[in-house]
Amino acid sequence: MDANRLTLPSPAKLNLMLHILGRREDGYHELQTLFQFLDYGDEITFAVRDDGVIRLHTEFEGVPHDSNLIVKAAKKLQAQSGCSLGIDIWIDKILPMGGGIGGGSSNAATTLLGLNHLWQLGWDADRLATLGLTLGADVPVFVRGHAAFAEGVGEKLTPVEPEEPWYVVLVPQVSVSTAEIFSDPLLTRNTPPIKVRPVPKGNSRNDCLPVVTRRYPEVRNALNLLGKFTEAKLTGTGSCVFGGFPSKAEADKVSALLTETLTGFVAKGSNISMLHRKLQSLL
Numbered sequence: 001m002d003a004n005r006l007t008l009p010s011p012a013k014l015n016l017m018l019h020i021l022g023r024r025e026d027g028y029h030e031l032q033t034l035f036q037f038l039d040y041g042d043e044i045t046f047a048v049r050d051d052g053v054i055r056l057h058t059e060f061e062g063v064p065h066d067s068n069l070i071v072k073a074a075k076k077l078q079a080q081s082g083c084s085l086g087i088d089i090w091i092d093k094i095l096p097m098g099g100g101i102g103g104g105s106s107n108a109a110t111t112l113l114g115l116n117h118l119w120q121l122g123w124d125a126d127r128l129a130t131l132g133l134t135l136g137a138d139v140p141v142f143v144r145g146h147a148a149f150a151e152g153v154g155e156k157l158t159p160v161e162p163e164e165p166w167y168v169v170l171v172p173q174v175s176v177s178t179a180e181i182f183s184d185p186l187l188t189r190n191t192p193p194i195k196v197r198p199v200p201k202g203n204s205r206n207d208c209l210p211v212v213t214r215r216y217p218e219v220r221n222a223l224n225l226l227g228k229f230t231e232a233k234l235t236g237t238g239s240c241v242f243g244g245f246p247s248k249a250e251a252d253k254v255s256a257l258l259t260e261t262l263t264g265f266v267a268k269g270s271n272i273s274m275l276h277r278k279l280q281s282l283l
């Protein structure tokens with residue numbers, strides 16, 4: 001095996017519930033949310049270079065090279081660790097952008113963990129998660145790799161063990177901007193905090209849903225269609241919509257019916273991210 005080259009998964013996440021408790025002085029919102037991973041995601045390949053250059057070879061439509069979260073993560077880690085090595089990066093991107101399934105944040109976390117390994121930095125998870133938070137509110141949970149109840153803006157994480165059903169995820173063909181939803185005057189911002197642990201069953205509301213469905217009829221349509229078969233929920237600020245099933249066969253059956261008209265996929269929920277399972281297997 002080539003010690004200078006590595007291919008790692010970059011999984012999606014779901015928000016099984018999302019409550020907005022208030023708005024901080026800096027404009028960010030205090031949340032309570034439950035994160036679970038999907039065994040479904042992008043794949044990123046890294047190859048070490050010794051000239052210090054950081055280069056992402058895969059082009060993203062609408063995202064310039066230096067704005068890509070993969071490049072930003074690599075540059076920050078290089079600067080903060082003082083590492084003189086560089087990296088070539090390629091990504092096989094299947095996660096929709098602006099779908100609320102955390103593709104950008106996950107790519108950033110996979111980059112941090114992959115480079116920590118290849119550049120042999122020896123950073124622990126706390127340090128990587130702290131750097132990750134400066135890239136996006138969802139990066140720390142992907143760095144830690146365990147399903148979690150999250151508070152603050154998503155950085156205070158308590159590991160949890162929700163059921164791991166098979167999910168049907170529908171992908172309405174619209175990209176929802178997180179900033180746009182959080183700046184809507186009609187957004188619910190005063191949900192009382194949940195104090196009971198674990199989060200009581202049935203407490204699965206997403207406070208972003210009314211604002212998102214009012215702005216995006218495509219999301220409302222997906223919720224209505226999936227809602228004929230199971231409880232249909234919105235993840236994050238959307239656009240993706242999901243519902244759980246006890247077996248792959250049942251999820252596949254519903255998915256086959258719905259994906260005649262909509263885009264979507266089936267994936268297993270997972271409390272340990274597939275990134276961390278792969279990294280574990282390398283040790």
Ligand SMILES: C[C@@](CO)(OP(=O)(O)O)[C@H](O)COP(=O)(O)OP(=O)(O)OC[C@H]1O[C@@H](n2ccc(N)nc2=O)[C@H](O)[C@@H]1O
Nearest residue numbers: 027028029100102136137138153154178179182236237238
């Ligand atoms: C709300 C969640 C739930 O998972 O939505 P999704 O983006 O996954 O849909 C996330 O925490 C989002 O995290 P992330 O996508 O990393 O957001 P960021 O880039 O940090 O923030 C984008 C913008 O959204 C607003 N924002 C974001 C998070 C937050 N807790 N309060 C906010 O008000 C801010 O205006 C910020 O400038």
Ligand SMILES: Nc1ncnc2c1ncn2[C@@H]1O[C@H](COP(=O)(O)OP(=O)(O)O)[C@@H](O)[C@H]1O
Nearest residue numbers: 068069070097098099100101102103104105107
């Ligand atoms: N590597 C990346 N993958 C996806 N999006 C990225 C990436 N780098 C930067 N972005 C930007 O971040 C935005 C949010 O992306 P993403 O994390 O996929 O959405 P969400 O948080 O809704 O799941 C994208 O619309 C894109 O402009």
